[in-house]
Amino acid sequence: xxxxxxxxxxxxxxxxxxxxxxxxxxxxxxxxxxxxxxxxxxxxxxxxxxxxxxxxxxxxxxxxxxxxxxxxxxxxxxxxxxxxxxxxxxxxxxxxxxxxxxxxxxxxxxxxxxxxxxxxxxxxxxxxxxxxxxxxxxxxxxxxxxxxxxxxxxxxxxxxxxxxxxxxxxxxxxxxxxxxxxxxxxxxxxxxxxxxxxxxxxxxxxxxxxxxxxxxxxxxxxxxxxxxxxxxxxxxxxxxxxxxxxxxxxxxxxxxxxxxxxxxxxxxxxxxxxxxxxxxxxxxxxxxxxxxxxxxxxxxxxxxx
Amino acid sequence: xxxxxxxxxxxxxxxxxxxxxxxxxxxxxxxxxxxxxxxxxxxxxxxxxxxxxxxxxxxxxxxxxxxxxxxxxxxxxxxxxxxxxxxxxxxxxxxxxxxxxxxxxxxxxxxxxxxxxxxxxxxxxxxxxxxxxxxxxxxxxxxxxxxxxxxxxxxxxxxxxxxxxxxxxxxxxxxxxxxxxxxxxxxxxxxxxxxxxxxxxxxxxxxxxxxxxxxxxxxxxxxxxxxxxxxxxxxxxxxxxxxxxxxxxxxxxxxxxxxxxxxxxxxxxxxxxxxxxxxxxxxxxxxxxxxxxxxxxxxxxxxxxxxxxxxxxxxxxxxxxxxxxxxxxxxxxxxxxxxxxxxxxxxxxxxxxxxxxxxxxxxxxxxxxxxxxxxxxxxxxxxxxxxxxxxxxxxxxxxxxxxxxxxxxxxxxxxxxxxxxxxxxxxxxxxxxxxxxxxxxxxxxxxxxxxxxxxxxxxxxxxxxxxxxxxxxxxxxxxxxxxxxxxxxxxxxxxxxxxxxxxxxxxxxxxxxxxxxxxxxxxxxxxxxxxxxxxxxxxxxxxxxxxxxxxxxxxxxxxxxxxxxxxxxxxxxxxxxxxxxxxxxxxxxxxxxxxxxxxxxxxxxxxxxxxxxxxxxxxxxxxxxxxxxxxxxxxxxxxxxxxxxxxxxxxxxxxxxxxxxxxxxxxxx
Numbered sequence: 006x007x008x009x010x011x012x013x014x015x016x017x018x019x020x021x022x023x024x025x026x027x028x029x030x031x032x033x034x035x036x037x038x039x040x041x042x043x044x045x046x047x048x049x050x051x052x053x054x055x056x057x058x059x060x061x062x063x064x065x066x067x068x069x070x071x072x073x074x075x076x077x078x079x080x081x082x083x084x085x086x087x088x089x090x091x092x093x094x095x096x097x098x099x100x101x102x103x104x105x106x107x108x109x110x111x112x113x114x115x116x117x118x119x120x121x122x123x124x125x126x127x128x129x130x131x132x133x134x135x136x137x138x139x140x141x142x143x144x145x146x147x148x149x150x151x152x153x154x155x156x157x158x159x160x161x162x163x164x165x166x167x168x169x170x171x172x173x174x175x176x177x178x179x180x181x182x183x184x185x186x187x188x189x190x191x192x193x194x195x196x197x198x199x200x201x202x203x204x205x206x207x208x209x210x211x212x213x214x215x216x217x218x219x220x221x222x223x224x225x226x227x228x229x230x231x232x233x234x235x236x237x238x239x240x241x242x243x244x245x246x247x248x249x250x251x252x253x254x255x256x257x258x259x260x261x262x263x264x265x266x267x268x269x270x271x272x273x274x275x276x277x278x279x280x281x282x283x284x285x286x287x288x289x290x291x292x293x294x295x296x297x298x299x300x301x302x303x304x305x306x307x308x309x310x
Numbered sequence: 311x312x313x314x315x316x317x318x319x320x321x322x323x324x325x326x327x328x329x330x331x332x333x334x335x336x337x338x339x340x341x342x343x344x345x346x347x348x349x350x351x352x353x354x355x356x357x358x359x360x361x362x363x364x365x366x367x368x369x370x371x372x373x374x375x376x377x378x379x380x381x382x383x384x385x386x387x388x389x390x391x392x393x394x395x396x397x398x399x400x401x402x403x404x405x406x407x408x409x410x411x412x413x414x415x416x417x418x419x420x421x422x423x424x425x426x427x428x429x430x431x432x433x434x435x436x437x438x439x440x441x442x443x444x445x446x447x448x449x450x451x452x453x454x455x456x457x458x459x460x461x462x463x464x465x466x467x468x469x470x471x472x473x474x475x476x477x478x479x480x481x482x483x484x485x486x487x488x489x490x491x492x493x494x495x496x497x498x499x500x501x502x503x504x505x506x507x508x509x510x511x512x513x514x515x516x517x518x519x520x521x522x523x524x525x526x527x528x529x530x531x532x533x534x535x536x537x538x539x540x541x542x543x544x545x546x547x548x549x550x551x552x553x554x555x556x557x558x559x560x561x562x563x564x565x566x567x568x569x570x571x572x573x574x575x576x577x578x579x580x581x582x583x584x585x586x587x588x589x590x591x592x593x594x595x596x597x598x599x600x601x602x603x604x605x606x607x608x609x610x611x612x613x614x615x616x617x618x619x620x621x622x623x624x625x626x627x628x629x630x631x632x633x634x635x636x637x638x639x640x641x642x643x644x645x646x647x648x649x650x651x652x653x654x655x656x657x658x659x660x661x662x663x664x665x666x667x668x669x670x671x672x673x674x675x676x677x678x679x680x681x682x683x684x685x686x687x688x689x690x691x692x693x694x695x696x697x698x699x700x701x702x703x704x705x706x707x708x709x710x711x712x713x714x715x716x717x718x719x720x721x722x723x724x725x726x727x728x729x730x731x732x733x734x735x736x737x738x739x740x741x742x743x744x745x746x747x748x749x750x751x752x753x754x755x756x757x758x759x760x761x762x763x764x765x766x767x768x769x770x771x772x773x774x775x776x777x778x779x780x781x782x783x784x785x786x787x788x789x790x791x792x793x794x795x796x797x798x799x800x801x802x803x804x805x806x807x808x809x810x811x812x813x814x815x816x817x818x819x820x821x822x823x824x825x826x827x828x829x830x831x832x833x834x835x836x837x838x839x840x841x842x843x844x845x846x847x848x849x850x851x852x853x854x855x856x857x858x859x860x861x862x863x864x865x866x867x868x869x870x871x872x873x874x875x876x877x878x879x880x881x882x883x884x885x886x887x888x889x890x891x892x893x894x895x896x897x898x899x900x901x902x903x904x905x906x907x908x909x910x911x912x913x914x915x916x917x918x919x920x921x922x923x924x925x926x927x928x929x930x931x932x933x934x935x936x937x938x939x940x941x942x943x944x945x946x947x948x949x950x951x952x953x954x955x956x957x958x959x960x961x962x963x964x965x966x967x968x969x970x971x972x973x974x975x976x977x978x979x
Contacts, residue, residue: 046858049865053872055764057684059695069851073843089833090825090842094717095705099843102704105750112758112885115681116873120885123758127751128893134750135743138717142739145721151836210872213865214858287897294740301736305724 009075009232012261013224014038016231016268023272038224045217053114053210060113063106064211064218070103071222071229078232079157081256082244092151093141097134100185100229103222104130111207122206125283129191129203132290133184136177139297143174144237146304153236161240173300175238180293182230186223188271190281191289201280231267232260239263312361313371313386316394316437319354323347323430327423334419340412343422347429348405351398354433358394361386362804376442380500385439388807389572392648393436393564396655399790400557401429403783407663408549410779414670420461421547428454428553432561441490441500448486448565452479452529455558458550459542471541478528478538485525486565489518493573505573515574519581522569523588529562531615532622533592534930539615540599544607544675548666551607555614556659560651563621570629571644571812579633579728586626586734590741593619595930597748598902601755601894602926604677604887606665609756610658613701616745617654620716621647623742627719630731632813639722640813642830645805646715652801653708653794657700660787664694667776667784668760672769677756677887682765686773689781691761696788698753700795703746706844708794711828713746714838718830748894755890764881796840799828888924895924903927 018038025032052061074096091099104126111123145151147170148159159165184191187204196202202209208219236243242259244252281289326346333339361368370385386394408425415421431454434447456479460472492514493505510518524535531539543555570577570585596615603609624647631640667690668683669675684691700707720742723735765771775781794801799820806816820828827839858864871877899905906925912918955963 043862046862049863049867051867051869051872054868054870055682056871057691057762058688059684059691059762065851065855066847068854069847069849072850073846076846089827089837090839090846091705092836092838094714094836095710095838095843098703098705098710098714099847101702101747101750102699105699105702105704105754108754109758109762112754112890113684113762114871114873115763115881115884116871116877117883117885118874120890123754124885124890124893127754127890128897131744131747131751131894132897134747135740138743138746139736139740142721142736146724150834151718151721152834155834209874212872214863218854218858283893284896298736298740301739302733305732305736 008257009078009080009225009228010072010221012264013075013221013228014042016228016264017224019265020227020268020272020275023269024276027272027276038220042217042221045212045220046214048213050213050215052212053116055113055115056210057113060110060210061215063110063113064215064222066106067103067110068218068222068225070099070106071225074099074103075225075229075232077153078229079154079236079243080232081242081260082246082248082253089152093145093153093156094138094151096153096229097137097141100226101130101134103226107207107219110211114210116210118202118206118209121200122203122209125203126207129184129286129290132287132294133181136181136290136294136297137185139294139301140174140178140181143170143297143300143304146301147171157236157240157243160237161243170300170303171238173296173303175234177293177297177300178230178234178238180289180296182234183274184286184290184293186227186230189275190278191286193280203283228264231264231271234267235260235263312357312364312368313384313437316354316357316386316433317371317373317384319350319357320430320433323350323426323433326350326426327430330426331419331423334422340415340418340422341409343426344405344408344412347426348402348409350426351401351405351429355395355398355402358386358391358398362388362391362395362807370439376440376446377500380440380442382443383439383501384437384443385502386437388811389564389567390436392652392805392808393560394433396560396652397429397432397436397557400553400655400659401432403659403663403787404549404553406786407552407666407780407783410777410781411547411549411663411666411670413777415547417461420463421458421550424454424457424461425550428458428550432553432557435561436564439502441494441502441505444565445483445487445490449483451558451561452476452483455542455546455550455554458546460545461547461550462545465545467541468545471538471545475538475542478535482525482528482535485521485528489521489525489569492518492521493569502568502573506575509575512578516578516581518574519570519584522566522574523584526562526566526569527588530559530566530618531592531596532588532618533595533615534934536592536596536615537931537935540603540608540611543611543614544605548607548662548669551611551666552659552662555611555662556655559614559618560655563618563625563651567625567812570625571632577629577633579630579731582626582630582633583730583734584626585622585629586731586738589619589622589624589626590738591619592616592622593745594741594748595619595902597745597752598898601748601752601891602899602903602905604759605675606668606677606680606756606760607662607675609677609752610661610665613749613752614654614658616749617650617658617701619745620713620742621650621654623647623738624650624712624716624719626738627716627723627735628813630723630726630728630735631719634726634728636722636725637813637815638817638831639719639725641809641815641817642715642722643719644809644813645802645817646712646719648805648808649715649798649801650709650712653700653712653791656787656790656794657697657709660693660697660784660791661701663780663784663787664690664697667780668773670776671773672767674767674769677759679767680760680765680770681763681881681884682770683761683773686771687761687775690776690784693781693784693788694761695757696791698757700791702750702753704750706792706795706840706847708791708798711795711798711838711840713742715830716742718836721836722831751894755887759885759887759890763884766881766884796844797826798838798840799823799826802828899926902929904929
C-alpha cells in the first residue's frame with residue numbers, strides 16, 4: 006500500500022521527464038512531483054466564498070477511494086492480505102466513486118469552468134466505465150474469477166496463451182486508461198488553456214493541501230491503470246503468496262521495470278499524437294467500448310478465443 | 311394467525327380512510343391520520359418480518375367477500391412476506407415523512423382520505439391468493455393512487471397526468487385480467503393453488519407471459535409502456551410520489567414474479583430473452599430520459615424506469631438459468647433482482663422525500679431555479695447525497711451490492727447452452743454497465759445543480775431546513791441504505807426462503823462467513839466486503855486528514871472564487887442542468903431524441919439577446935402513443951354519427967345485429 010503511494014509521484018515525474026526529453030527539452034527533475042506535493046501541503050488553503058463543507062471533504066474522499074483501489078491491485082506479490090474484500094468490479098466502482106465526488110466538487114463553487122469540467126468528465130466516464138466493465142467481463146470469463154489475485158495467478162500460469170479476446174481487451178484497456186487518466190489525446194494534463202481543460206477545469210478552485218491530495222490521487226490513478234495492465238497482461242515476476250525476501254525484491258524490481266516501460270510508452274504515445282476535439286472523444290471511447298464488447302462476445306460464443 | 315392479523319391491520323387502514331375524511335379539515339387531523347398509518351404500517355412490517363423469518367407456513371384465510379362461489383382468499387408465503395416488508399418499510403417511512411410534510415398541504419381533504427386506503431390496497435395485492443381478489447386490489451391500488459395524483463387538480467399538467475395514468479392503468483389491468491382469464495381456463499380456476507395445479511399448453515403460456523409483461527410492466531414502467539409514469543409520479547404530493555415510485559412499481563414486479571415464476575409453471579427459453587431485452591432497453595432508455603430532464607421529481611421518476619430495467623434484467627437471467635436447470639445461478643440472479651427491489655424502494659423513497667423537502671422549502675421543482683441549497687439545508691443535502699451515491703451504484707452503499715450480484719450472475723451465463731442467450735446476455739451486460747455509468751452522471755447533475763453552486767433564484771437563497779419528522783424519515787432510510795450496503799449478507803440470507811420457493815435452491819449462507827464478506831459462488835471466484843471497503847475508505851481518508859492537518863498545514867482563508875481570473879458575480883454564469891447534460895445529449899440524444907440546438911443570432915446592430923433553443927422529441931410518444939391517440943380520436947369522431955340516428959335506423963341496426971349473431975351461431979361448429 007505504501008509502496009504504490011510512494012511510487013506514484015515518481016511515475017508521473019518519469020513520464021513528464023520522458024516527454025520533455027522526447028521534445029529535446031531538459032524537463033523537470035524526476036523528483037519534482039514530490040516537491041510540488043510537499044509545497045502544496047504546507048501552503049494554506051484559499052477557499053472560495055461559495056464553497057460548502059462538501060468541497061472540503063471531497064479531496065479526502067477522492068484520495069481515500071483511489072488509494073484503497075490502488076492497494077487492491079497485486080503489484081509485485083500475489084496473495085494480498087485483503088484482496089478478497091473487493092474484486093475488480095468493486096475496484097472500478099471505487100474509482101467511479103472518486104470521480105463522482107470530484108465531479109460534484111467541480112459544481113460546488115458555482116463557476117462556469119467547474120461546470121464545464123464536470124460535465125465533460127461525466128460524459129467521458131459514461132463511455133469509459135462501461136468499456137472498462139466489458140474488459141473486466143472478458144478477463145473474468147477467461148480467468149473464471151473477478152478476484153484480482155486469482156486472475157493474476159491464472160494469467161501467469163501459462164494456460165492462457167495468445168487469445169484474440171485478450172488482445173482486444175488489452176487495446177480497449179489502454180484506450181480507457183488514457184481517457185480515464187486525462188492524458189493526450191483526450192485531455193492534456195499540462196494544459197491551462199481554458200476551453201480544452203477537463204480534469205484541470207474541475208479542480209480549478211482547489212488549492213493548498215486539497216490540491217495536493219487531488220494531484221496525488223490522480224497520480225495514484227495512473228499507477229493503478231498501469232499496474233492493472235502489468236498484472237493482467239504481463240504477470241511475470243509477481244512473487245507468490247509465500248515468497249522469500251529475494252523473490253520479493255526481484256518482484257519489486259520487475260514491477261518497477263514494468264512501470265518504467267509503461268511510462269515510457271505512454272510518453273512516446275503522448276508526444277506523437279495531437280489532442281482531439283472534445284466531441285471526437287465519444288468516437289474514441291465508443292471504439293473502446295465496441296472492442297471490449299466484441300472481446301466479451303467472442304468469449305461468450307466460444308471458449309477458445 | 312399472521313394472515314388474520316395482517317388483514318385486521320389492513321382493515322384498520324381502510325377504516326381509517328372515511329375517518330380521515332372527517333378529520334381532514336381539523337387542525338391536527340392529518341397528523342392523526344399519518345400517525346395512525348405509521349403505527350399500522352409498522353405493525354404490518356413486524357408481521358411481515360415474522361412470517362419471512364418464521365418460515366412457518368401460515369394457513370390461508372378465506373373471507374366471504376367477492377365472487378359468491380369463490381370468496382376472497384389471502385395467504386402469505388415467502389414471496390408475499392418479502393414484498394410486504396418492502397411495502398411497509400416504504401409506507402412507514404412515508405407516513406413519518408408526511409407527519410411533517412403533510413402540514414404544508416393546502417387541501418388535506420383531497421390527500422388524507424386516500425392515503426391509508428392506498429397503503430391498504432398495496433398490502434392487499436401482495437397477500438391476495440386468488441385471481442379475483444388480486445385484480446380487485448390491483449384496481450383499488452390504481453384508483454386510490456389516481457385520486458392522489460389529481461389531488462392538486464388546479465394545475466392543468468396534473469389533470470393530464472391523471473388522465474394518461476388512468477388510461478394506462480386500465481389498459482394494464484385489462485392485460486392482467488386476460489392473463490388470469492387464460493390461466494383460469496374454461497373451468498374458472500381462480501384460486502392460485504388451482505392455477506398452479508393446471509398445466510397450461512405452450513401457446514397459452516406464451517400468451518399469458520406476454521400479457522403479464524404488458525400488464526405488470528405497464529404498472530412498473532417498462533419502456534415503451536412507461537409514458538404515464540414520469541407524468542403521474544411527480545404530480546402527486548411528494549410522500550405519495552415516493553410510495554408510487556419506490557413501492558407501487560415493486561408491487562407490479564411482485565405481480566410479474568407471481569405470474570411468471572409461480573403460477574405459469576416451467577418456463578421456456580425464449581421467455582428469458584424477451585424479459586432480458588425489455589430490461590436492457592428499459593434501463594438505458596430510462597436513464598437517458600432522466601438525463602434530459604430539469605424537473606427534479608420528473609428526473610427521479612424517469613430514474614425509476616431505469617431501475618425497473620435493472621430488476622427485469624435480474625429476473626430475465628433467473629428465468630434463463632431456471633430453464634436450463636442451473637438452479638444456483640438462478641438463485642443468484644433472483645436474489646440480485648429482489649435485493650435491488652428492496653434497495654431501490656429505500657433510496658428512491660429517500661430521494662423523493664428530499665425532493666419534497668426542497669419543494670417545501672423553495673416552492674420549486676425546476677432545478678434551473680435551485681442551487682446552493684447545501685448551505686441552507688445541510689441535513690437534507692447530506693441525506694440526498696447518500697441517496698444519490700446509493701442509486702448511482704457506488705460502493706460502499708447498497709445500490710452497488712445488488713448491481714454487483716447482477717454482474718456476477720451475468721458472468722455465469724456463458725454456460726447457457728442457447729445461442730440466442732449467448733449473444734443477448736453480453737449485450738444486455740453492456741447496456742447494464744452503460745446505464746450504471748449514466749446513472750452516476752445523472753445524479754452528479756441532480757445533486758450538483760440543485761444543492762451545490764450558488765442559488766439561482768431568491769427562493770433558493772432563502773430556503774430553510776425542513777422539519778424534524780421529515781428529517782427523521784430521511785435519516786432512517788439513509789441509515790438503512792448504509793446497513794444494506796455494508797452488511798448485505800444479512801439481507802441476502804433473508805431472501806433465501808423466497809428463492810427456495812421460486813427456483814428450488816437458495817444462495818449459500820452468507821452471515822457465517824469471516825468478516826461478513828459476501829461470496830456468491832466460491833471465494834476464488836468473487837467476493838465483496840462492503841464493511842471492509844467502508845472501513846478502509848473512512849480510515850485512510852481520516853488518517854490522511856489527520857496527518858496533513860497535524861504535520862503540514864491546517865490554515866484556511868476565504869476569498870472570492872478564482873474561476874481562471876474572471877469570476878462573474880451573476881449566478882446565471884453557472885452551469886445549468888441543461889448545459890451540464892449537453893455533451894451527453896450530443897452523444898446519445900441526436901439519434902434517440904432527435905435533439906437539435908437552434909441558435910438565433912440577432913441581426914447586426916440589434917441589441918436583442920441571442921437565443922439558443924434545444925429541441926427534444928420523445929420518439930416513443932411520437933411513434934407509439936400519438937398515432938394510437940389520433941386513431942381513437944378519429945374513430946370516436948366517426949362513430950359519433952351513431953348518436954343522432956332516427957328510431958327506424960336504430961331498429962334496423964338492432965335487427966341487423968340479431969341476424970348477424972344468429973348467422974354466427976349457425977355457422978360456428
